[in-house]
Amino acid sequence: MTESNVHDYRDATLRSVSPNFTAKVFAEIGLDRYTICPSAIGDVYVAWSTPGVAAVRLAGDEQTFEAWYTERFGRRVVPAVEDDSVSAAARAKLQGGRVTVPIDLRDCSPFEQRVLHEAAEIRRGNARPYRWLAREIGAPDATRAVGNALGRNPVPLLIPCHRVIRTDCSVGGYVFGSDAKRALLESEGLDLGAVEKIVDRGFRYVATDDGYFCLPTCGDIATRLGVVPGYFGLRTLEEAHAHGLAPCTSCRPIAA
Amino acid sequence: MAVACAVAEPDTNTMLAEALARDVDRAFEDVVIAFRQPVVTFVARMLRDDARAEDVTQEVFVRAHRALHGYPPERRAELRLRSWLLAIAHNLTRNAVRDAPPPSDSLEYDDGTSRVGLTDRQPGPEGEVLRAEAWQSVGDAVAQLSPALRAAFVMRYVDDLSYDEIAETLGQPVGTVKASAHRGLLAVRAQLEMNDD
Numbered sequence: 001m002t003e004s005n006v007h008d009y010r011d012a013t014l015r016s017v018s019p020n021f022t023a024k025v026f027a028e029i030g031l032d033r034y035t036i037c038p039s040a041i042g043d044v045y046v047a048w049s050t051p052g053v054a055a056v057r058l059a060g061d062e063q064t065f066e067a068w069y070t071e072r073f074g075r076r077v078v079p080a081v082e083d084d085s086v087s088a089a090a091r092a093k094l095q096g097g098r099v100t101v102p103i104d105l106r107d108c109s110p111f112e113q114r115v116l117h118e119a120a121e122i123r124r125g126n127a128r129p130y131r132w133l134a135r136e137i138g139a140p141d142a143t144r145a146v147g148n149a150l151g152r153n154p155v156p157l158l159i160p161c162h163r164v165i166r167t168d169c170s171v172g173g174y175v176f177g178s179d180a181k182r183a184l185l186e187s188e189g190l191d192l193g194a195v196e197k198i199v200d201r202g203f204r205y206v207a208t209d210d211g212y213f214c215l216p217t218c219g220d221i222a223t224r225l226g227v228v229p230g231y232f233g234l235r236t237l238e239e240a241h242a243h244g245l246a247p248c249t250s251c252r253p254i255a256a
Numbered sequence: 257m258a259v260a261c262a263v264a265e266p267d268t269n270t271m272l273a274e275a276l277a278r279d280v281d282r283a284f285e286d287v288v289i290a291f292r293q294p295v296v297t298f299v300a301r302m303l304r305d306d307a308r309a310e311d312v313t314q315e316v317f318v319r320a321h322r323a324l325h326g327y328p329p330e331r332r333a334e335l336r337l338r339s340w341l342l343a344i345a346h347n348l349t350r351n352a353v354r355d356a357p358p359p360s361d362s363l364e365y366d367d368g369t370s371r372v373g374l375t376d377r378q379p380g381p382e383g384e385v386l387r388a389e390a391w392q393s394v395g396d397a398v399a400q401l402s403p404a405l406r407a408a409f410v411m412r413y414v415d416d417l418s419y420d421e422i423a424e425t426l427g428q429p430v431g432t433v434k435a436s437a438h439r440g441l442l443a444v445r446a447q448l449e450m451n452d453d
Binding site for chain 1: 281282285289296297301306310313314317318321322391393394395413414
């Protein structure tokens with residue numbers, strides 16, 4: 001037997017584990033991990049469990065975050081060394097990537113989950129009233145509960161609860177503060193100044209030049225509000241009907 | 257991805273063991289990262305089955321985590337992690353070997369004649385073919401060893417572990433380990449010489 005045979009055997013039989021090996025081990029031992037990701041509002045902690053991302057919070061003091069996490073979720077979380085597929089997806093999404101991030105909403109009630117799933121559908125550049133979201137999930141009288149559910153959103157930014165605002169188009173509360181909420185909406189292309197001008201004049205809807213009427217915060221028009229002369233404000237649904245306008249299918253200004 | 261022979265340096269061991277003594281959970285991912293490759297490689301050599309090797313390796317770390325939580329900090333600080341993890345791996349592979357049928361790519365046919373000599377010569381650069389056959393024939397010979405000899409041989413002559421480490425891993429006296437590794441070496445050599453005839 002030559003030395004080189006054993007060397008060749010050694011090299012040829014080296015193995016490495018598959019990319020999600022560490023994730024599988026941590027799933028089995030039931031330990032959650034967190035990492036720091038840059039985002040539109042600065043560095044955030046992203047914590048994830050086996051099903052997906054469980055929490056997003058502003059980065060700050062590790063001990064405070066870990067204590068908050070255990071208090072809320074009843075599980076321990078430790079700093080991660082390496083990214084896996086879940087944290088890598090979250091990292092990409094928080095930097096504007098169009099990726100699907102698995103989310104862990106086990107901590108939320110069924111009602112909260114419905115609210116958050118609906119909020120997740122609101123696209124970049126848009127905003128919707130709390131009352132609108134209550135109507136969309138079939139609970140038109142639950143506007144306050146919708147607000148509370150959004151306030152408990154464990155994964156802000158990944159589920160864009162900042163895109164839900166008040167009916168008068170003031171931004172309302174936010175886990176990272178109202179100023180951050182306004183800045184986020186602006187950075188996503190929503191012209192809040194133009195929206196406020198419309199609302200201040202008593203308009204609830206905006207008619208477009210192609211025969212539809214929208215909420216002032218509809219992404220299809222909100223970015224063009226101040227610049228397109230064909231748009232005009234509407235105070236009531238009756239006005240919209242009188243002009244023969246159809247409701248926008250994107251922002252759904254009235255119940256379907 | 258380049259596969260390097262990841263053998264943790266002694267100072268890495270000290271660092272990790274001390275971190276484990278402070279907080280098992282916080283240190284654990286570093287332990288997984290440092291040792292997943294040597295462990296899966298050892299298990300794969302023992303089992304000659306890559307898919308099962310990964311499952312067994314996962315189980316090694318799950319058991320290690322559970323065990324670490326049961327140890328007092330001073331015991332965690334003293335651990336020689338590589339031999340400790342390989343010991344868990346060795347126990348698990350011993351069960352896996354016992355439970356599984358012999359590998360299908362066994363060296364010998366039922367009548368005891370060697371398969372190696374009958375292998376079809378594949379077309380291609382002569383040197384490469386001979387080289388591939390050389391390591392495969394080592395692998396085949398290793399597969400023929402009893403699990404006890406195989407573990408001792410692989411750790412001593414393939415992984416270059418010290419007899420002390422191997423003894424710790426296998427939970428046997430150093431003398432026994434030396435004898436097993438040596439018997440393994442003789443058997444592999446004999447097998448290879450038989451092939452050359």
